[in-house]
Structures are given as structure tokens and as C-alpha cells.
Amino acid sequence: MRQIFNDNIVQDIKEKIQSAGLKATPQRIAIYDIMLNMGHVSADMVIERLRQSYPSLTRATVYNVLESFEKSGLIVKRYSPSNKMFFDINTYDHVHLYDKQESTYRDYSDISLIELVRDYLKDKHIPGFDVEKVEVQLIGRSVAVAE
Ligand SMILES: [Zn+2]
Numbered sequence: 001m002r003q004i005f006n007d008n009i010v011q012d013i014k015e016k017i018q019s020a021g022l023k024a025t026p027q028r029i030a031i032y033d034i035m036l037n038m039g040h041v042s043a044d045m046v047i048e049r050l051r052q053s054y055p056s057l058t059r060a061t062v063y064n065v066l067e068s069f070e071k072s073g074l075i076v077k078r079y080s081p082s083n084k085m086f087f088d089i090n091t092y093d094h095v096h097l098y099d100k101q102e103s104t105y106r107d108y109s110d111i112s113l114i115e116l117v118r119d120y121l122k123d124k125h126i127p128g129f130d131v132e133k134v135e136v137q138l139i140g141r142s143v144a145v146a147e
Helices: 007-019 026-038 043-050 059-071 111-122
Strands: 076-079 085-088 095-099 104-108 137-140
Touching: 007 026, 026 043, 026 059, 043 059, 059 085
Parallel strands: 095 137
Antiparallel strands: 076 085, 095 104
16 A cells, blocks of 8 residues: 555554444555545545545445544534435534536534524424434535625
């Protein structure tokens, strides 16, 4: 394997993975590193990024690694407007800004907005549906900000 990481970063990632109760395999380290760099990834994006260093890596393997991260609380699973599954390194509550032109996500911290929706739904009964989780995603496009 090509040495692509800075040793300190590798050590930090190893500790993070191990503290979640998982074995720090080279694949897990590589995938967590991608998560750190990209924030939000789909299994396909990970494969694309790792094609050079791990040509034999299958979608199933990547998916299993991401699932193991999710089960141990290292990352969270989310769904895009097109219903594609993606994984998020930020496990705290935040709003997503989805840029439909770029197909990218940006995190936006607005806990009041999430709480507003949660409070609204708390005593509300939606016939035939149990709400387990509330996620807020705003869809639009990125625009230049005046300096
Ligand atoms: Zn996010």
C-alpha cells in the first residue's frame, strides 16, 4: 500500500476507531480518513476515492465498513433528496443544505430549527406513521456571499 497518510492523522484515526470498539484495519482507516476530508459520502464516492490505493475494494466491503461505523456511532446515516444513502461524519444535530446543482451537502448549525420541528411533531399523531427521527434538509443552490 502506498503511504498516503501523515502518521499523526493515522494514529488519531486508529484511536477513534478503536475507541468505538472496532478493529483499526487499513480499509477502515482509509475510509474514515475520506469521511474526515469529505464530511458526507456515499459508498460510491468512497470507492471512487480509493480506486487507486485499493483497486480490489468492492462496494459491499465499503458498505460494510460504513455500516460498522454507523452501528458504533462514529458516523450517521442520512438520505439525500434522490433517496441515495450517504454517511455523515458529523453525528450532532444539524441542518443540511443540499446544493442541487453541485449535488453537495453543507452542514448548517441551527438547533432551534430542528427543535421547532421536533416540538411541532411531539404531540402530533400522523395516521399510520411513527416518527423515529427528525432531520431537516434545505434544498437550493449555493450563491456568492458579499464580503
Ligand atoms: Zn452533515
